[in-house]
Amino acid sequence: MSETTPALLAENINVTFGTTQALKGVSLTVAPGEIVALIGPSGSGKSTLLRVSAGLQTADSSSGVTRLFGDRVQEAGKLSRGVRRARAQIGFIFQQFNLVKRISLYSNVLIGALGRMPTWKGVIGRFASADRKKAMDALERVGIAQYAGNRAANLSGGQQQRGAIARALVQGARAIFADEPIASLDPVSARNVMRLLAELNEQDGITVVVTLHQVDYALKYCKRAVALKDGEIIYDGPTGGLTRERLIEIYGDEYIGVLDEEGEPA
Structure with a gap:
């Protein structure tokens, strides 16, 4: 396996629950050693994307492929025969x-x-x-x-x-996928868990992909953010690019009050 092989490769992922399309042609690539926050409002599709990437949720048959470190997880909505080997990583x-x-x-x-x-x-x-x-x-x-x-x-x-x-x-x-790992924790415990994930990423080179509701934790502990809204990626870049205007675009006008209380991001 080449060192340039992505830790996560998801191409053209569609997921539908009943009449609701949770993911709409989403593609995401995460390099080995990255720490990435998936952010966005509730129901945006971030947890679904993480679960599909890990093979815990199947995509629609209209989807492309997901791979972990080059090993195929699923394609066209069907789990690969080698999914257990992929998940083991x-x-x-x-x-x-x-x-x-x-x-x-x-x-x-x-x-x-x-x-x-x-x-x-x-x-x-x-x-x-x-x-x-x-x-x-x-x-x-x-x-x-x-x-x-x-x-x-x-x-x-x-x-x-x-x-x-x-x-x-x-x-x-080789990678840790964390789905809202601090949502049920008090602030001190939440900081301890996020600090630990960041240390494992920095010191051990473990790839980390984490879904977060709390933007301040994404800003503090993650270098890259991928924001979803209505099942689509609307931002993918450095967390430093999450300006006030960008966050309002992601979360809507109701987020202005939260920004005013917590301070405007850089």
């Missing part, structure tokens, strides 16, 4: 954490190793010592190793979200 972080509540944080993080081992070993929990060490190292990396033995249900939202990121590290993910 990304860690998907959900808004509601997606941890198994009844087991420990450590066990949840170990789940990231399942894709590298025979199914029977995973069923009986026979993880290699190297994977067990990797799980603890990942928990140290995200700053919650002291909670390794706690049941996931007893952790705060921010701790659970960092656990989900640790699981992606154990998986060996």
Whole structure:
């Protein structure tokens, strides 16, 4: 695989739910090592685009192709036979954490190793010592190793979200796709999670694509923003280009009050 192969390539993606077209011929390319914020109002299509890119949602048959690091995910609305191999290269972080509540944080993080081992070993929990060490190292990396033995249900939202990121590290993910990862978090936890994603991008070269409602977090932690509105991309460029006028174009006049309270972007 060439170093110039995109981490994500989506070409001419259409998605329809009933009578609503959620994505209208959307194309997006993300290079390895980028950190990109998908922004836009509710219902704009940003979460749908992320899920289609990961093969968690099928596109319409009128669509083109999506690839992850060169591996085909789907084409013309049909998942590829090699979709599991493609998915193995990304860690998907959900808004509601997606941890198994009844087991420990450590066990949840170990789940990231399942894709590298025979199914029977995973069923009986026979993880290699190297994977067990990797799980603890990942928990140290995200700053919650002291909670390794706690049941996931007893952790705060921010701790659970960092656990989900640790699981992606154990998986060996080359990219992290995060769908509204801070929407359910308090401001301190939200900053911690976004700071962690930015650090993994900068220090480890992990590609990050994150959907965000909060424009201020996109401005602070992401270098590139892709804005969707009514199922179409209306801005794709540096976050520094998200001027007041551009944001009003994206979100509408009702966003003026928010801008006045938070301060006008550069």
